[in-house]
Amino acid sequence: MPPVRARPLSPHLEIYRWQISNTLSILHRITGVALSVGFLAFVYWLMALAGDGESYASVVRVFGSALGIAALVALTFAFFYHLLNGVRHLVWDVGFGFERSERRASGWAVVIGALILTLGVWAIYWSFERG
Amino acid sequence: MSLRSPLGRVLGLGSAKHGSSIWWAERVSSVALVPLTLWFVFSLLLLPALDYSTVRAWLAVPFSGLLAVLMVAVTAYHSYLGTVAVVEDYVHAPGPKLVSLVLLRFVHVLTGAAGIFAILRIAFVA
Numbered sequence: 001m002p003p004v005r006a007r008p009l010s011p012h013l014e015i016y017r018w019q020i021s022n023t024l025s026i027l028h029r030i031t032g033v034a035l036s037v038g039f040l041a042f043v044y045w046l047m048a049l050a051g052d053g054e055s056y057a058s059v060v061r062v063f064g065s066a067l068g069i070a071a072l073v074a075l076t077f078a079f080f081y082h083l084l085n086g087v088r089h090l091v092w093d094v095g096f097g098f099e100r101s102e103r104r105a106s107g108w109a110v111v112i113g114a115l116i117l118t119l120g121v122w123a124i125y126w127s128f129e130r131g
Numbered sequence: 132m133s134l135r136s137p138l139g140r141v142l143g144l145g146s147a148k149h150g151s152s153i154w155w156a157e158r159v160s161s162v163a164l165v166p167l168t169l170w171f172v173f174s175l176l177l178l179p180a181l182d183y184s185t186v187r188a189w190l191a192v193p194f195s196g197l198l199a200v201l202m203v204a205v206t207a208y209h210s211y212l213g214t215v216a217v218v219e220d221y222v223h224a225p226g227p228k229l230v231s232l233v234l235l236r237f238v239h240v241l242t243g244a245a246g247i248f249a250i251l252r253i254a255f256v257a
Contacts, residue, residue, distance in 0.1 A: 029217060036210040040238075043203070043246040049186060050249035056183045083168065086161050093158060124176055 031078035081114035167202040207243030
């Protein structure tokens with residue numbers, strides 16, 4: 001039996017040079033975890049909606065505060081980024097888009113697309129609020 | 132040299148013959164979530180208002196209620212698979228790992244059930 005020693009376990013996050021491919025990969029995880037937390041908040045909102053008008057109003061007050069809106073905007077970006085990058089992964093799973101230029105182009109498309117969709121959603125929201 | 136494809140080799144391997152089932156479940160749930168979540172976000176956004184009675188009336192429509200229940204169920208499942216993968220990758224100590232995995236299961240069943248319960252209550256209790 002060889003002696004047992006503590007071996008380093010994958011993934012070795014610290015050995016990578018940061019570039020768009022691994023930055024977007026870790027961002028997929030971070031946004032995924034953020035969305036899991038956001039899902040808790042979403043169900044909290046649903047439970048309040050299932051209660052009386054009082055419970056809903058108190059949750060809307062929390063979500064409508066400056067901090068609440070900031071979190072919702074961040075979650076909107078996380079949602080669209082995770083969705084678009086998830087589709088990017090699905091395209092890879094089917095076997096397309098592996099060329100270096102394609103990987104970079106699809107990566108930037110996902111980031112820019114998520115930013116545009118986030119701005120679009122909040123533009124619609126605020127135009128309704130004021131209109 | 133084997134002529135079998137990498138996926139063909141993995142399918143049905145392992146003691147439980149489920150070598151690729153979690154990988155597959157992640158993909159299938161993500162495909163389902165694309166239309167479900169987009170429908171939810173944009174339907175909610177395009178409601179005339181987001182007050183108590185408007186949102187409730189929307190979820191009380193059978194079609195909306197059904198899709199919302201499906202979205203909550205698949206989201207809870209997909210979130211469970213994703214957070215379990217994160218814990219399995221970064222939490223190495225056996226004790227904390229076990230506790231985290233059990234907690235993730237409890238939290239996701241609780242959250243998923245709460246979300247579905249809330250929608251059903253809105254749909255069935257006026």
